[in-house]
Amino acid sequence: MGLGKKMADFIDARLGIRDILEQNLTKYLLPRNINAWYTLGAVLLTLFTVQIATGILLLIYYNPNTDEAFRSVQRIMNEVPFGWLIRTIHAVGSNIIVLALLLHMLSVLFMGSYKRPRELTWVAGFLLLLLSLGMCLTGYLLPWSQLSFWATTVATNSSQELPMIGDAAVRFLRGGAMVGQPTLGRFFALHVMGFPLLFGMLVLFHLFCVRRVGISRPPFGHDWQAPPPSTTFRHEEHPGGIPFFPHYVAKDAAIIAFFLALLLGVVFFAPGLFFPPAAFEPADPFVTPPGIKPEWYFLWAYQTLKLLPSEFLGLAVQGVAVTLLLLLPFLDRSPERRPSRRPLFVSAYVLGVALFVALSVWGHYS
Numbered sequence: 001m002g003l004g005k006k007m008a009d010f011i012d013a014r015l016g017i018r019d020i021l022e023q024n025l026t027k028y029l030l031p032r033n034i035n036a037w038y039t040l041g042a043v044l045l046t047l048f049t050v051q052i053a054t055g056i057l058l059l060i061y062y063n064p065n066t067d068e069a070f071r072s073v074q075r076i077m078n079e080v081p082f083g084w085l086i087r088t089i090h091a092v093g094s095n096i097i098v099l100a101l102l103l104h105m106l107s108v109l110f111m112g113s114y115k116r117p118r119e120l121t122w123v124a125g126f127l128l129l130l131l132s133l134g135m136c137l138t139g140y141l142l143p144w145s146q147l148s149f150w151a152t153t154v155a156t157n158s159s160q161e162l163p164m165i166g167d168a169a170v171r172f173l174r175g176g177a178m179v180g181q182p183t184l185g186r187f188f189a190l191h192v193m194g195f196p197l198l199f200g201m202l203v204l205f206h207l208f209c210v211r212r213v214g215i216s217r218p219p220f221g222h223d224w225q226a227p228p229p230s231t232t233f234r235h236e237e238h239p240g241g242i243p244f245f246p247h248y249v250a251k252d253a254a255i256i257a258f259f260l261a262l263l264l265g266v267v268f269f270a271p272g273l274f275f276p277p278a279a280f281e282p283a284d285p286f287v288t289p290p291g292i293k294p295e296w297y298f299l300w301a302y303q304t305l306k307l308l309p310s311e312f313l314g315l316a317v318q319g320v321a322v323t324l325l326l327l328l329p330f331l332d333r334s335p336e337r338r339p340s341r342r343p344l345f346v347s348a349y350v351l352g353v354a355l356f357v358a359l360s361v362w363g364h365y366s
């Protein structure tokens with residue numbers, strides 16, 4: 001008997017690990033008609049692991065001081081071996097994550113998987129989306145470039161329009177009247193500690209919900225039936241389904257490989273997409289560079305603020321839209337999940353996606 005097997009037997013006799021693995025891998029059955037959209041959760045887990053690993057490596061050389069931050073990032077890019085690769089993967093990775101997050105959310109919406117009994121899975125997921133955007137926003141300031149400085153100045157300026165607390169909110173976010181060292185300090189603390197800690201706890205809760213409730217059956221095909229209504233807890237079983245391991249893991253791996261290839265493709269062949277010229281100049285509070293725009297995923301919000309007659313109205317519209325989405329499972333309570341039987345929802349969905357794309361393109365070119 002090999003040493004490895006002996007050790008495995010030793011541990012198994014004490015902790016029963018094989019049983020846990022079996023229950024969660026080969027005996028964990030997923031719906032037979034499960035589709036590729038269900039792999040996006042695993043894609044996100046992988047991409048976040050890449051972000052954590054590259055983020056820790058960046059921390060070795062990054063200096064969160066307004067006099068040093070820009071120079072330390074330049075050093076990472078030009079002097080540290082493979083520093084450019086680590087930094088570019090981290091910066092481009094945040095964009096690919098937002099893309100995967102949006103696709104994951106859109107697929108869950110389309111298939112109605114946010115409905116009972118998955119309301120808590122949805123709420124945890126939506127908070128993860130907001131936290132991820134918070135991490136993108138705080139990370140954007142850290143290189144202390146012209147782009148970082150002015151994008152953060154514009155983003156924090158909009159809270160000025162909040163009634164009564166506008167000025168206080170801006171001061172709170174910036175730690176002063178202008179973006180400066182206190183802003184860099186608090187954004188750094190949130191980006192590398194505050195948000196990731198919260199994020200880790202929420203991911204664990206999200207995964208607990210997914211496993212405890214069971215994966216939803218895709219609402220397609222003529223044999224689809226809504227699970228019977230139940231007021232007590234019931235794990236959704238899929239007798240005769242496909243095992244999570246190795247069958248579904250192989251599908252997960254293929255889509256994960258696609259997203260990693262996309263990430264590396266952009267890193268090697270089109271990094272300029274995410275590094276406009278203002279990203280290569282150190283922050284200068286006295287020179288506003290022309291055409292500062294937020295990242296693509298904030299363009300819809302930026303354009304809404306520009307189009308509506310007052311910034312306050314824009315903030316209110318955005319606040320209502322975000323709250324409605326967060327509370328969606330409690331507002332849309334019908335158990336029907338088949339898209340063909342939810343024409344009103346599907347029309348609102350198509351309209352919402354079209355509006356998001358149109359506002360983003362308009363924001364980009366305006």
Ligand code: HEM
Nearest residue numbers: 038040041042044045105113114122125126128129215216
């Ligand atoms: C860091 C971000 C996230 C991670 C790591 C993550 C991870 C996962 C994983 C692994 C699954 C199970 C497989 C699958 O259906 O994809 C899942 C399911 C789910 N996620 Fe997420 N997720 C994240 C964000 C979100 C967001 C932003 C939402 C919605 C706003 C969301 C809503 C859901 C729902 C409702 C399910 C249950 C799907 C079902 O059972 O059919 N998640 N998530």
